[in-house]
Amino acid sequence: MTDQSTATEPSGPGGPPPARARFSPRKRQQISRAVQYVILVVAALAVVLFVDWASLAQNFAKPEVAQETLPELFTIALKNTLIYSIGGFVFAFLIGLVLALMRLSSVRPYRWLSLAYIEIFRGLPALLIFLMILFLPLALPGFEVPGGLYGQGILGLTIVGSAYMAETLRAGLQAVPKGQMEAARSLGMSYSRAMISIIIPQAVRIVIPPTTNQFVSLLKDSSLVLFLGVSGEYVELTKFGNDLASTYANATPILVVGVTYLLVTIPLGYLATRLEKRQGKGR
Amino acid sequence: MTPVNHAVEIRDLHKHFGRLEVLRGIDFTVEPGQVVCVIGPSGSGKSTLLRCVNLLEQPTSGKVFVEGVELTHIDVDIDAARRRVGMVFQQFNLFPHMTVLENVTIAQRRVLKRGKAESERIARENLDRVGLSEKADSYPAQLSGGQQQRVAIARALAMSPSLMLFDEPTSALDPELVGDVLTVMRKLAEEGMTMLVVTHEMAFARDVADRVVFMDGGVIVEDGPPDQVIGAPQHERTKSFLRRVLDPTHTDV
Numbered sequence: 001m002t003d004q005s006t007a008t009e010p011s012g013p014g015g016p017p018p019a020r021a022r023f024s025p026r027k028r029q030q031i032s033r034a035v036q037y038v039i040l041v042v043a044a045l046a047v048v049l050f051v052d053w054a055s056l057a058q059n060f061a062k063p064e065v066a067q068e069t070l071p072e073l074f075t076i077a078l079k080n081t082l083i084y085s086i087g088g089f090v091f092a093f094l095i096g097l098v099l100a101l102m103r104l105s106s107v108r109p110y111r112w113l114s115l116a117y118i119e120i121f122r123g124l125p126a127l128l129i130f131l132m133i134l135f136l137p138l139a140l141p142g143f144e145v146p147g148g149l150y151g152q153g154i155l156g157l158t159i160v161g162s163a164y165m166a167e168t169l170r171a172g173l174q175a176v177p178k179g180q181m182e183a184a185r186s187l188g189m190s191y192s193r194a195m196i197s198i199i200i201p202q203a204v205r206i207v208i209p210p211t212t213n214q215f216v217s218l219l220k221d222s223s224l225v226l227f228l229g230v231s232g233e234y235v236e237l238t239k240f241g242n243d244l245a246s247t248y249a250n251a252t253p254i255l256v257v258g259v260t261y262l263l264v265t266i267p268l269g270y271l272a273t274r275l276e277k278r279q280g281k282g283r
Numbered sequence: 284m285t286p287v288n289h290a291v292e293i294r295d296l297h298k299h300f301g302r303l304e305v306l307r308g309i310d311f312t313v314e315p316g317q318v319v320c321v322i323g324p325s326g327s328g329k330s331t332l333l334r335c336v337n338l339l340e341q342p343t344s345g346k347v348f349v350e351g352v353e354l355t356h357i358d359v360d361i362d363a364a365r366r367r368v369g370m371v372f373q374q375f376n377l378f379p380h381m382t383v384l385e386n387v388t389i390a391q392r393r394v395l396k397r398g399k400a401e402s403e404r405i406a407r408e409n410l411d412r413v414g415l416s417e418k419a420d421s422y423p424a425q426l427s428g429g430q431q432q433r434v435a436i437a438r439a440l441a442m443s444p445s446l447m448l449f450d451e452p453t454s455a456l457d458p459e460l461v462g463d464v465l466t467v468m469r470k471l472a473e474e475g476m477t478m479l480v481v482t483h484e485m486a487f488a489r490d491v492a493d494r495v496v497f498m499d500g501g502v503i504v505e506d507g508p509p510d511q512v513i514g515a516p517q518h519e520r521t522k523s524f525l526r527r528v529l530d531p532t533h534t535d536v
Binding site: 177179182184186188189197 | 337339366369370372376378379380390393394395439442
């Protein structure tokens with residue numbers, strides 16, 4: 001910017017000769033970096049000075065309250081969170097695969113049905129789906145979701161996850177090169193045999209990184225089980241934290257529960273990234 | 284009536300892609316044990332013709348017989364018919380999630396229902412035929428293009444086909460790897476395999492083929508022994524194509 005004023009002579013073939021600026025690019029970079037550090041230090045000082053640390057610690061990190069969460073934090077709450085989300089993930093994967101295959105089917109009504117399901121359940125808030133499940137016995141008298149509260153929670157997560165999973169798997173199936181199907185068919189395999197032995201295994205490999213991220217998002221959505229009115233041995237992390245926080249009138253359990261989520265989600269995120277990298281190299 | 288004596292018989296074959304007419308009336312036969320090379324400029328329909336022989340491409344009209352079985356019949360068991368026809372692709376199309384051995388055994392086991400031991404024995408025999416028995420446990424990505432193509436040939440051979448189709452098998456290979464694949468194909472021809480080969484390798488066509496078919500614009504222009512079609516072409520289109528291929532630095536631009 002600063003060399004604009006000095007560049008007045010007619011430009012040669014390679015543009016105007018580089019004029020001497022007031023600051024060299026290196027100098028400008030140094031100044032810019034110094035400014036950024038100053039802003040950071042000022043912001044940090046403001047936080048340290050203006051936050052009431054004692055009261056914050058009292059409310060969010062009280063060791064006595066944190067101790068009260070054990071061992072149920074792991075033996076009940078985390079265990080249930082994992083049951084809901086792994087159960088939901090497994091069924092979402094299977095139903096998603098069926099939906100993806102329907103979406104690619106040569107039978108038109110199958111394509112429509114699958115598309116309708118995907119569009120509807122991808123477009124609804126997860127919480128709304130859990131509320132619907134809550135009212136399901138009213139809509140269908142005598143109907144009961146198998147597996148009781150676990151079943152209801154898993155059903156909700158299955159509905160939420162399967163629509164996304166279907167789209168991911170469809171993309172995975174379509175990412176397998178056309179020549180793979182042709183090679184399989186030319187060896188005498190039927191369409192379904194080629195799908196099962198050749199196409200689906202490759203598609204699943206392709207979608208492992210994105211489905212790992214979907215598992216993380218299901219794990220977080222499992223907190224919505226709260227709205228099914230679970231209690232006692234069925235509580236998952238969020239409900240557990242919320243209940244204890246009310247009991248002790250202290251937010252520490254919520255913080256503890258948050259850290260517990262991160263114990264699972266952060267390693268999974270790293271795993272997804274690593275799988276993605278490995279896939280980029282291999283094949 | 285049924286032409287059992289031909290390995291392949293094609294009658295008045297037409298293929299359209301939308302409004303584009305790729306094949307415009309092909310009549311032609313391949314006799315058992317014959318090696319037929321199909322040559323011609325790109326876009327002449329030669330790959331489409333080959334893909335119609337095992338119905339990877341559905342002809343618009345016309346009939347295709349393989350060993351007397353009409354593949355274009357609406358009630359044909361196409362999977363059963365394809366077992367008798369091996370196909371080798373330009374891009375190899377090996378299954379990347381399986382080892383070389385699994386690539387060569389999967390169809391034997393799933394389609395022919397051969398046992399594990401038998402299918403592995405046949406797989407190793409065929410890998411040996413293409414000179415790759417030591418690569419049985421490698422994955423396709425660990426092999427060179429020439430090795431991958433030879434595995435693809437072994438995979439097709441393991442189904443004990445009576446006819447092999449080659450769709451430009453050396454076109455995706457680095458020049459120094461072409462020879463390995465052509466050598467395997469020549470050996471196969473000498474063993475008496477019926478082969479239909481779409482290729483740009485004129486030396487291979489001249490030395491190995493019993494017949495050379497020159498296609499242009501969706502029709503067969505010339506069909507005869509290599510000495511005739513490549514050595515002394517009758518048609519101007521054949522002559523100009525061969526000039527371009529055999530002497531690429533002196534073509535009229």
